[in-house]
Amino acid sequence: MDAQCCAERPRLFEEEIMFQVSHVSKRYGKVLANQDLSFQVGDGEIAVLLGPNGAGKSTIIKCITGLLRFQGEITICGFPNKSVQAKRVLGYVPEMPAVYDLLTVGEHLEFIARAYELDQWQEEMQALLARFELLDKKDKLGKELSKGMQQKLSICCALLHRPKVLIFDEPMVGLDPHAIKELKLLFRELKEQGVSLLISTHMLDSVEDYWDVAHIMMDGSIAATRYNRPMEEGEPSLEELFFAITEHRGDTEQ
Amino acid sequence: MSALIYLTGTRIKNSLKETLHRPSKLILYLFLLAMVVLVVVSGSVDPVEGAQLRDIREFHAMVLGLVYLMFFLGAYQGFRSGASFYSMADVNLLFQTPLSPKGILIYGLVRQMGVTLLTGCFLVFQYGWLHTLYGISLGDLLLVLLCYALTLFCSQITAMALYSYLGTHPQRRTPFKAGFVLLLILLALYFILPMAMDPGNVLQALVDRCQARATYFLPVGGWLLALEQGIFTGQWTMALGGAGGILLLWGLIFLWISRTSTDYYEDVLQATEISFSAINASKEGKVAEALPQKVRLGKVGLGHGRGASVFFFKHQVENRRSRLLLLDTTSLIFAAVSILVSLFMREAGILPIFCFVIYLQLFSVSSGRWARELLLPYVYLSPQPPFVKLVMTCLESMEKFLIQGICIFVPIGLILGASPWETAACVAAHFGFSLLFMAANILMDRLFGTLQSKGLILVLYLLAILLLSLPGIILAVWVYFLLAATAWATVLALLATLGWNLLVGALITLLCRNILNLAELNNR
Numbered sequence: 097m098d099a100q101c102c103a104e105r106p107r108l109f110e111e112e113i114m115f116q117v118s119h120v121s122k123r124y125g126k127v128l129a130n131q132d133l134s135f136q137v138g139d140g141e142i143a144v145l146l147g148p149n150g151a152g153k154s155t156i157i158k159c160i161t162g163l164l165r166f167q168g169e170i171t172i173c174g175f176p177n178k179s180v181q182a183k184r185v186l187g188y189v190p191e192m193p194a195v196y197d198l199l200t201v202g203e204h205l206e207f208i209a210r211a212y213e214l215d216q217w218q219e220e221m222q223a224l225l226a227r228f229e230l231l232d233k234k235d236k237l238g239k240e241l242s243k244g245m246q247q248k249l250s251i252c253c254a255l256l257h258r259p260k261v262l263i264f265d266e267p268m269v270g271l272d273p274h275a276i277k278e279l280k281l282l283f284r285e286l287k288e289q290g291v292s293l294l295i296s297t298h299m300l301d302s303v304e305d306y307w308d309v310a311h312i313m314m315d316g317s318i319a320a321t322r323y324n325r326p327m328e329e330g331e332p333s334l335e336e337l338f339f340a341i342t343e344h345r346g347d348t349e350q
Numbered sequence: 351m352s353a354l355i356y357l358t359g360t361r362i363k364n365s366l367k368e369t370l371h372r373p374s375k376l377i378l379y380l381f382l383l384a385m386v387v388l389v390v391v392s393g394s395v396d397p398v399e400g401a402q403l404r405d406i407r408e409f410h411a412m413v414l415g416l417v418y419l420m421f422f423l424g425a426y427q428g429f430r431s432g433a434s435f436y437s438m439a440d441v442n443l444l445f446q447t448p449l450s451p452k453g454i455l456i457y458g459l460v461r462q463m464g465v466t467l468l469t470g471c472f473l474v475f476q477y478g479w480l481h482t483l484y485g486i487s488l489g490d491l492l493l494v495l496l497c498y499a500l501t502l503f504c505s506q507i508t509a510m511a512l513y514s515y516l517g518t519h520p521q522r523r524t525p526f527k528a529g530f531v532l533l534l535i536l537l538a539l540y541f542i543l544p545m546a547m548d549p550g551n552v553l554q555a556l557v558d559r560c561q562a563r564a565t566y567f568l569p570v571g572g573w574l575l576a577l578e579q580g581i582f583t584g585q586w587t588m589a590l591g592g593a594g595g596i597l598l599l600w601g602l603i604f605l606w607i608s609r610t611s612t613d614y615y616e617d618v619l620q621a622t623e624i625s626f627s628a629i630n631a632s633k634e635g636k637v638a639e640a641l642p643q644k645v646r647l648g649k650v651g652l653g654h655g656r657g658a659s660v661f662f663f664k665h666q667v668e669n670r671r672s673r674l675l676l677l678d679t680t681s682l683i684f685a686a687v688s689i690l691v692s693l694f695m696r697e698a699g700i701l702p703i704f705c706f707v708i709y710l711q712l713f714s715v716s717s718g719r720w721a722r723e724l725l726l727p728y729v730y731l732s733p734q735p736p737f738v739k740l741v742m743t744c745l746e747s748m749e750k751f752l753i754q755g756i757c758i759f760v761p762i763g764l765i766l767g768a769s770p771w772e773t774a775a776c777v778a779a780h781f782g783f784s785l786l787f788m789a790a791n792i793l794m795d796r797l798f799g800t801l802q803s804k805g806l807i808l809v810l811y812l813l814a815i816l817l818l819s820l821p822g823i824i825l826a827v828w829v830y831f832l833l834a835a836t837a838w839a840t841v842l843a844l845l846a847t848l849g850w851n852l853l854v855g856a857l858i859t860l861l862c863r864n865i866l867n868l869a870e871l872n873n874r
Contacts, residue, residue, distance in 0.1 A: 162867070211734075
């Protein structure tokens, strides 16, 4: 299966490599959460990480964003992922919304602007808040927001400094239909602007057709990689491939 | 009912099995057991011959203080979120079953009894000084533990009853709250007035009032005091009277809840959800912050900071919104307890009080904003050197330590009649110890941040503190005895600990300068 689907990376774009994961392994005690993972995401490319619960998607994302220790190498725009230069061009939307209870929505964005030493950020803030329907919540405290609104705020925080690499961990969870629509639109816009995106999800229908490359993860490894190109006859769809991999394991276990 | 008995039995059985299968948990329990044995054995050494024990009535007064503090803090929850004896699993699974709600209520009450008894175990660690000062036995202390558990239980069912009643009569919330506050003021006046009338003998006046006949008739606190003191002194009529009062309260509340509010599920739902998120936060190593229910927003905007310094200014805004007066709720309680204890230990001088304050500080340092910052991704993601970020996230705590020290030691210095130099040295040494504790916390995060067992981390933290502070303490003792004949002995001994603690704290911070690059976001 790997041989069939993990064909050599096609040159879809004349891009430079925006970030690269090389032979990354991560262990929690005795549990091997990620095993020798390698992949790369190019300029203006949307990569998705698919996989069932517990496949190791969130772990590799946390490794990339510098939140976990790991073995191997991760570079962002050529810089080691934990360097200041890499952090400057990286945006991250965690699975669980990350907001401060005692800061207002507007203050969250002011905080990000100051932390990233941005100038002229107010206009961008207004646009983001308007886009995600948070303008009227600007003076609401983080603890007063619903989970969905917290998630929208997390997204705004990740976008404000206009990162070149954006990483989303299960971004659709808890969002209302309008926000999901806006987010999908945003993915396309960011792609056009040359931003590299890595999106983790276990909901196949949420990635639809905007992906460029899909990595299907299973038990901490990449079980298959599929590029979005016209399908050849007899070739399984992404969904079929996903279930072939994830359900096959269940059969063998039984 | 058999399903509830099965559930209770299986829960106990499985928690025991889990303990045996998780070595870290087992080690922690064994360690705690060993510590209890150590405290009891070392504390049981009879006081030095000729040394006089303090008035045992002071001990009973302290029990009364603890009972009222815990009762009112718990009962007040009735005006906010109520109290719950249930876990989220109970709410989601048990409440859906066709079992009798009364049966489920009894299950909750029984379960809560067990939990409250366990939470009082910290009292056992107070055995050493209580035995030395008041000559109390382990049995006496276990009696206090029982009273503590009964207090918590009383406070929780009172909170549940209050919440349940106010849920159906929301218009009565304000008068009830006013009544509650009035009751507190009257009770405070009852104890404070005799002290105000005899300012030269405050402690004696307070103890006399606690032991007055009328005190035993005061609801909950008085009854529990009667129960404790009755058993302690063998006055069984008094003990039975106290027990009778408590049983009557339970009976009335239980009857009232089961009669008037058979559909109490809704009442406990919010409290269960709140305690569920608090338990989850605690399991994940998050330090829960006691926030006011209605936060006063005040001025909006951070206003200052660029780069890493924005963390400090963000903390200032958060503090402004979460604080009561100058300090947060926990620090205010610690300060009040320290000042109260200094009333009891006036003759002992400022050093024993200083040690007590430092002991309390051990457990409050980890609640600083820097510790909460490590649980969100921003501090890791922001593009600045890790050491600068570390210093900036800790700056708020340093400011807090200084304010804490002043708020605690200025009143204590006045109560004890200490010199301004001694007071200033206490503030400075308190700052030094706080810095050392914070550095030790950082060290623990650096070395053991990924450990799942938070209890084990606490044990390691306490060991690290012991090792790191010991040379400073030895130095201080040496300085003290070297200068024993002079008036500066206390001041210079305290400053010696400051010097050592600053040095070690700075060294640890420097060695852990890359923690924000090397540590793992601990929120799995």
